[in-house]
Amino acid sequence: VGNDAASDQADAARRFEALFRANYPSILAYALRRTDPEAADDVVAETFVVAWRRLADVPADELPWLYGVARKTIANQRRGKRRRSALMERLAREAPAAAWPEDTADRVAEREGVAAAMARLSERDREVLRLVAWEGLETARAARAAGCSPAAFSVRLHRARRRLVKELAGSGHIPSEVQSATPAQGTGEA
Amino acid sequence: MTHGHDNVMELVARADPVTPEEVEARIDPARSEAVLAAVLAATPARRRRRWPALPARVVIPALVAAALALAAALLLPSLLPGGPQNALAIEKTDRFISLRIEDPAASPARMNRELRERGIDIEVEMVPVPEHQIGDWVGGRAVWPGVSGDQHRLGDDRIRRLNDAARLQEVIRDPGDPGLIRVRTDFRGHVLLYGGREARPGEEPWIDGNPPGAF
Numbered sequence: 357v358g359n360d361a362a363s364d365q366a367d368a369a370r371r372f373e374a375l376f377r378a379n380y381p382s383i384l385a386y387a388l389r390r391t392d393p394e395a396a397d398d399v400v401a402e403t404f405v406v407a408w409r410r411l412a413d414v415p416a417d418e419l420p421w422l423y424g425v426a427r428k429t430i431a432n433q434r435r436g437k438r439r440r441s442a443l444m445e446r447l448a449r450e451a452p453a454a455a456w457p458e459d460t461a462d463r464v465a466e467r468e469g470v471a472a473a474m475a476r477l478s479e480r481d482r483e484v485l486r487l488v489a490w491e492g493l494e495t496a497r498a499a500r501a502a503g504c505s506p507a508a509f510s511v512r513l514h515r516a517r518r519r520l521v522k523e524l525a526g527s528g529h530i531p532s533e534v535q536s537a538t539p540a541q542g543t544g545e546a
Numbered sequence: 547m548t549h550g551h552d553n554v555m556e557l558v559a560r561a562d563p564v565t566p567e568e569v570e571a572r573i574d575p576a577r578s579e580a581v582l583a584a585v586l587a588a589t590p591a592r593r594r595r596r597w598p599a600l601p602a603r604v605v606i607p608a609l610v611a612a613a614l615a616l617a618a619a620l621l622l623p624s625l626l627p628g629g630p631q632n633a634l635a636i637e638k639t640d641r642f643i644s645l646r647i648e649d650p651a652a653s654p655a656r657m658n659r660e661l662r663e664r665g666i667d668i669e670v671e672m673v674p675v676p677e678h679q680i681g682d683w684v685g686g687r688a689v690w691p692g693v694s695g696d697q698h699r700l701g702d703d704r705i706r707r708l709n710d711a712a713r714l715q716e717v718i719r720d721p722g723d724p725g726l727i728r729v730r731t732d733f734r735g736h737v738l739l740y741g742g743r744e745a746r747p748g749e750e751p752w753i754d755g756n757p758p759g760a761f
Contacts, residue, residue: 369586372585372586373582373586376581376582376585377582380573380578380581381569381570381573384569384572384573385564385566385569388563388564388568388569388572389562389563389564393572397577400581401581401584401585404581404582404585405585407585408585408586466557466560466561467560467561470557470558470560470561471561471563474558474561485555485558486558488555488558489555489556489558489559489562490558490559490562490564517554517555520554520558521554524554524557
């Protein structure tokens with residue numbers, strides 16, 4: 357029995373190590389996009405601690421599941437200390453020319469406009485936009501990361517897009533390429 | 547309309563604040579390995595009983611008492627028996643201090659003297675263990691400065707707060723190699739390590755890093 361337990365533990369360690377090595381960069385990127393670098397390290401460590409302790413619950417397509425754990429970890433972190441988004445602070449603080457040296461002034465203004473508009477959305481809206489645009493997940497996987505059904509995620513994404521377009525339009529930052537998507541005044545959604 | 551929304555998503559994608567190059571630059575192999583080792587050391591709760599959380603008012607006096615006992619033992623260094631050249635194998639890198647027990651029969655006083663001679667502020671205590679654990683690190687305690695009541699048994703699974711996960715990276719016992727323990731060089735807390743030695747006649751061995759009668 358003791359040998360079986362040791363063998364199980366060794367198998368679990370091997371599986372976890374493979375999971376860790378395959379997903380560490382993605383989880384680190386996810387955390388860096390949503391919090392400051394110091395907190396990101398904590399989020400990564402905590403996410404993998406949860407994965408290790410709940411290894412039996414980790415599905416074969418593990419990345420969305422890990423994103424979901426990281427999302428909850430960041431939410432817990434913020435619940436303890438409400439503050440302005442570290443990401444938005446970072447975006448505001450960085451000199452655009454240094455951050456994106458190849459960018460034109462128009463591109464910098466676009467980035468800042470989008471960041472500011474996203475900052476005015478709810479966290480739920482931001483997260484569905486980020487999962488698709490930044491993490492590159494398609495609907496089914498993004499839904500698992502967000503902890504909802506694919507149908508619910510599609511609705512959330514549709515609404516988040518419309519709200520973002522509205523925010524961009526309201527701030528005067530909306531580029532011509534998306535003006536056709538601007539909702540008419542008075543059609544805002546709950 | 548859909549076309550416009552797709553363009554919105556392209557705008558969001560272009561506002562991604564973290565490039566793959568930045569992520570790659572941020573990855574420190576030593577740190578990721580440390581995280582991996584620390585997480586693996588956090589044995590799943592269902593497999594490991596927890597130590598009761600002891601308040602600092604209990605732990606710190608215990609550490610002080612251990613330090614005093616150690617100081618008393620150090621009064622007799624020249625009378626210590628011989629043995630291998632060093633009781634501990636100590637390796638220092640920029641990031642970690644790695645420790646192995648070379649002579650499990652050596653006294654803790656001798657081990658602590660070797661540590662101090664290398665400028666390392668870590669205490670070692672040798673405890674009786676089952677035969678297969680002789681020479682292994684079987685446990686220990688770490689106390690972080692300025693954090694009341696915050697202490698960990700090394701290798702346990704009590705990781706409840708975000709910072710705890712980071713802190714565990716500072717003192718690492720590799721579950722695949724219990725004879726090796728690593729402490730980060732920038733660790734500013736207090737570490738007491740329990741090494742395994744042969745039980746003397748009549749002595750009950752520690753089990754799973756716990757003293758006899760702990761449960």
